[in-house]
Amino acid sequence: MRKLRYLRPVSTYLAGGLLILVVLAGIKVVSNEEEGRPVRGVEPSTSSNVGSSGSLEKATFGAGCFWCVEAMFQRLKGVESVVSGYSGGEVKNPTYKQVCSGRTGHAEVVQVTYDPKQISYAELLEVFWGTHDPTTRNRQGNDVGTQYRSVIFYHSDEQRKLAEHYKQKLDASRAFRSPIVTEILPFRDFFPAENYHQDYYELNARQPYCQTVIRPKVEKLKKVFGDKLKDQAQEPVGGAKR
Numbered sequence: 727m728r729k730l731r732y733l734r735p736v737s738t739y740l741a742g743g744l745l746i747l748v749v750l751a752g753i754k755v756v757s758n759e760e761e762g763r764p765v766r767g768v769e770p771s772t773s774s775n776v777g778s779s780g781s782l783e784k785a786t787f788g789a790g791c792f793w794c795v796e797a798m799f800q801r802l803k804g805v806e807s808v809v810s811g812y813s814g815g816e817v818k819n820p821t822y823k824q825v826c827s828g829r830t831g832h833a834e835v836v837q838v839t840y841d842p843k844q845i846s847y848a849e850l851l852e853v854f855w856g857t858h859d860p861t862t863r864n865r866q867g868n869d870v871g872t873q874y875r876s877v878i879f880y881h882s883d884e885q886r887k888l889a890e891h892y893k894q895k896l897d898a899s900r901a902f903r904s905p906i907v908t909e910i911l912p913f914r915d916f917f918p919a920e921n922y923h924q925d926y927y928e929l930n931a932r933q934p935y936c937q938t939v940i941r942p943k944v945e946k947l948k949k950v951f952g953d954k955l956k957d958q959a960q961e962p963v964g965g966a967k968r
Contacts, residue, residue, distance in 0.1 A: 782806055783842050785850050786813055786879040786913055788833035789858035790866025794940050795836045797927040798857045798947055801955050804844025809837045810926070811918040813879050819917050828871045835879065837916050845954065847885055851892050853951055854878070857943055861904035867939070876906075879913040886910060931962040 815832030
């Protein structure tokens with residue numbers, strides 16, 4: 727069971743998110759995207775293959791509990807799918823219990839499949855840094871352990887350059903009170919988490935953890951990144967825990 731985390735006031739989150747937007751808006755994008763270039767990334771597995779259409783790309787982020795991170799990225803325009811899982815460890819096909827032990831080296835992550843013609847990797851980075859605390863090492867609130875570390879697994883040299891560039895600029899501007907400790911590492915493999923972790927907020931919105939931790943983050947997302955969100959009639963009501 728997840729621990730209920732201490733929640734800072736929404737105004738604090740909003741201020742941080744808006745500052746990040748201001749800082750990133752002033753950064754010259756170092757991307758050299760080309761129309762129709764080969765997609766770099768992998769499917770949610772250990773395979774190195776991506777959809778043959780060549781129109782979608784992958785991004786892999788760790789920002790604490792993947793239930794929270796999944797709910798953020800699922801709401802963005804241009805995001806085709808979000809899968810919760812594990813990356814960065816030494817054990818093949820780890821279980822949730824093994825990862826929670828902290829002994830496998832994995833981080834809880836989400837693998838995002840997105841259309842770069844609708845949303846850029848730079849915009850994904852904005853949301854990534856604007857919806858979690860990247861200054862606490864191996865911790866997000868009361869979720870403590872290496873599996874909750876802030877990490878970006880890049881799928882291309884272009885993603886690496888963007889992540890490093892933006893991290894440097896955010897630190898230089900003092901967008902956060904403490905230095906950013908987000909790791910930026912090459913992507914190796916991704917193992918999807920168990921089925922009951924997928925679409926967790928959508929299916930369990932009434933659960934205490936969802937109401938106390940995830941919902942305030944979703945509300946912040948709407949206020950700070952409203953122009954990037956898909957049209958949604960209402961938030962999920964959720965059912966009993968699977």
